[in-house]
Structures are given as structure tokens and as C-alpha cells.
Amino acid sequence: MxxxxxxxxxxxxxxxxxxxxxxxxxxxxxTSSSGELHAVFWVMADALKVEGIxxxxxxxxxxxxxxxxxxxxxxxxxxxxxxxxxxxxxxxxPMPITTTTKAMIEHSEKISAAIxxxxxxxxxxxxxxxxxxxxxxxxxxxxxxxxxRACNYGWHFVGTSYQGIKxxxxxxxxxxEMTQKPIYVIQPNATAHDPHHQDYSxxxxxxxxxxEVNGVxxxxxGLLSDPTLAVLINHDGVLKNTRQPGVPEPVKTEFVLPMDxxxxxxxxx
Numbered sequence: 001m002x003x004x005x006x007x008x009x010x011x012x013x014x015x016x017x018x019x020x021x022x023x024x025x026x027x028x029x030x031t032s033s034s035g036e037l038h039a040v041f042w043v044m045a046d047a048l049k050v051e052g053i054x055x056x057x058x059x060x061x062x063x064x065x066x067x068x069x070x071x072x073x074x075x076x077x078x079x080x081x082x083x084x085x086x087x088x089x090x091x092x093x094p095m096p097i098t099t100t101t102k103a104m105i106e107h108s109e110k111i112s113a114a115i116x117x118x119x120x121x122x123x124x125x126x127x128x129x130x131x132x133x134x135x136x137x138x139x140x141x142x143x144x145x146x147x148x149r150a151c152n153y154g155w156h157f158v159g160t161s162y163q164g165i166k167x168x169x170x171x172x173x174x175x176x177e178m179t180q181k182p183i184y185v186i187q188p189n190a191t192a193h194d195p196h197h198q199d200y201s202x203x204x205x206x207x208x209x210x211x212e213v214n215g216v217x218x219x220x221x222g223l224l225s226d227p228t229l230a231v232l233i234n235h236d237g238v239l240k241n242t243r244q245p246g247v248p249e250p251v252k253t254e255f256v257l258p259m260d261x262x263x264x265x266x267x268x269x
Contacts, residue, residue, distance in 0.1 A: 002051065003101045007198070010101065011061050017050045018065050024049040025069065027208060028129055030081045032232045039232040040212045041220065043074065043082055046125075047111075047133035047203035054108040056099070057204045059137040059150030059195040063244035071206030072220060073139050073244060076153050076171035076189050077235045078207055083156035083183060084174060086131035090114035092155035092162065092186055095200055103200035107134070132156050134203030135187050137244065139224070144240050146191040152202065155186035162186060171235040195246055 004010045017023055026045040031038065047054040048065065057065065059073075066072050074082070083089070093110045095103060111133055119125055135154040143151050158176045160167055167184030174183045187201075211220045213229060221242035223229040230238045243249065 003053075003055075003104070005101050007099055011058065011198075014050055014055050014057070015061060015064055015068075018048075018068050022050065024052070025206075026126065028127060030078065030085050030129070032077070032081055034231045036214075037229065037232055038214055039223070039229075041078055041081075041233070042208040042211070043078065043129075044071075044205045044207075045128060046130040047108075047205050049108075053105055054111060054133060054203045056104045056198045056200060056202055057137070058198040058202070059152075059193075059244045060247050061198070062137045062204050062206070063247040065204055066206050066209075066243070067250050069206065070209050072209050072242065073137055074205065074207045075139050075224075075234045075239070077233060079136050079138060079154055080156070080170045080172045080174055080183065080235075082129060082205070083131040083170075084177065085129055087128040088115055088118050088125065088130045089132075090118070090130065091132045092157065092201075094155075094163070094165065094186070097199050097201075099199050107200045133205060135201045136205055137202065138189065139234075139239055139241055139243075140189050140191075141234075141236055141239060142189060142191050143245055148194060148246065149191035150193050150195040150197065150244060151189055151191050152193060153185065153187055153189040155201070156183055157186070158183060160184055195244060 004013055025048045027042045028045045029040045030043055031040055090111055132155050135152050138151050138153045140151040158181050165186055167186055168188040170183045170185050176183055209220050211218055223233045224239040224242050227238055
């Protein structure tokens with residue numbers, strides 16, 4: 001592996017690899033409905049990989065990656081939908097908190113090993129949604145009351161405790177479709193960390209900047225500010241922030257993946 005051990009250097013290396021196109025990310029649909037409204041969001045099927053490893057990211061780095069690939073941070077509701085609709089459920093994998101490259105690789109390998117158990121005989125994982133692949137940095141109303149912070153969320157599981165760890169109800173208060181047991185998370189939506197924090201559990205899963213509502217293509221960020229459509233994407237109404245606060249927005253973005261494959265080449269210019 002060529003990941004630098006120094007945290008700042010590692011983040012710079014990961015971003016450079018993404019900009020060079022040297023990363024793995026497959027995009028798959030998740031659906032959301034409310035009454036007669038039906039949305040399709042495209043999300044990364046698994047956490048983003050560099051050199052085959054699910055890399056650790058800060059909220060700042062995740063936003064920078066999103067700007068390169070035409071993505072954006074998920075909301076808690078979308079993260080819940082990912083877990084509900086995942087074909088491959090694995091983890092979580094709690095470990096002692098650390099930022100080392102060794103721990104990043106170990107966490108990723110645990111997820112890969114669990115997936116291999118669920119897909120025996122060389123069965124392909126292509127097109128299959130995986131959860132949990134780590135905790136997510138998300139867009140959340142709590143960011144509006146917490147300047148200079150980031151919001152992390154996730155590590156979903158079915159039930160109320162996991163390996164002796166007390167969980168919290170997921171933001172949508174959803175139940176598992178098969179068992180009808182409640183879906184909980186180890187990490188509730190919270191703003192304890194600043195945008196530069198990272199550890200082995202914080203991976204990068206994005207949703208695309210374009211979505212469809214009732215078959216009509218729309219900017220995903222537009223749903224967050226629409227009082228009627230916000231219910232499709234967020235659990236508690238409209239959001240002020242459509243990106244991680246404090247990360248400068250690019251003057252011009254030439255959308256690449258996932259936009260080209262889903263919709264054909266588009267630009268926000």
C-alpha cells in the first residue's frame with residue numbers, strides 16, 4: 001500500500017487519486033416515496049475505495065471528493081434507506097478509536113471478509129448495495145445550530161443493542177421489513193466533531209447531485225429546500241445546508257461519474 005501515514009498527507013493522497021480517476025465507486029438506485037411522490041436517488045453501492053481499501057475521510061475531504069465526482073453528502077434519511085434496501089448487510093465493526101492507516105485497512109478488510117461470506121462461490125457483488133460500510137458524514141439540521149462542526153451518523157443494525165453497545169433509533173424510526181424489529185444506529189446524528197476529524201470508522205459514501213422525482217430529473221439539492229419535496233430526502237423538513245459548511249464551493253463543476261453513466265454528460269455551468 002502507498003497510503004502515507006501522516007494524516008494530512010494521506011488525505012491529500014486520497015483526493016489526488018480521486019481526481020486522477022484512480023478509485024472504485026459503483027452507483028446504484030435507492031427509492032423513497034411519500035404519498036404520490038416517488039424519488040430515485042443514486043448512491044455509492046459501497047464506501048469509496050482507493051487501492052481496494054475503503055478510505056477514511058473527514059467531512060471536509062468527503063465534500064471535496066463529492067465536488068470531483070458529482071456527488072453530495074447524504075442525509076440521515078438517505079442513509080436509513082441505504083440500510084433498508086441493502087442486499088448485503090454487514091457489520092458494524094467497532095474498534096478502538098484511531099486514525100492509523102493500519103486501522104483503516106483492517107476495518108476495510110473486515111467488511112470485505114463479511115461480504116465474501118454472503119457471496120460464496122465467487123458470486124458477483126456488482127450492483128448490490130452494502131451496509132454498513134462505515135459511518136457517514138451527513139447533511140443535517142443540527143449543522144445549522146452548530147457552526148464549525150460536522151455531523152456523523154450510522155452503523156445501522158436491527159434491534160436495540162449491538163454486541164452490548166446500546167443503540168439509538170434511526171432518524172426515520174424505521175423497522176426492518178422482514179423481522180419488523182426497529183432499526184437502530186450506534187452513532188446517532190451528532191455534531192461532536194469538527195469538519196477535519198476522521199477515524200477508522202468514517203468512510204465515504206455519497207449520493208449523486210441529480211435524482212428523479214416522479215420520473216423528472218432534478219438537482220438533488222433542490223429537494224432539500226423544497227417544503228413539499230423535502231420529505232423524500234430528509235426526516236425533519238427543509239435544510240439550509242446542501243453541502244458541508246466551510247468547504248469552498250467550486251466555481252464550476254464538470255460532472256463526471258456518476259452523472260455521465262446515469263444521465264449523459266451534464267454541467268452546472
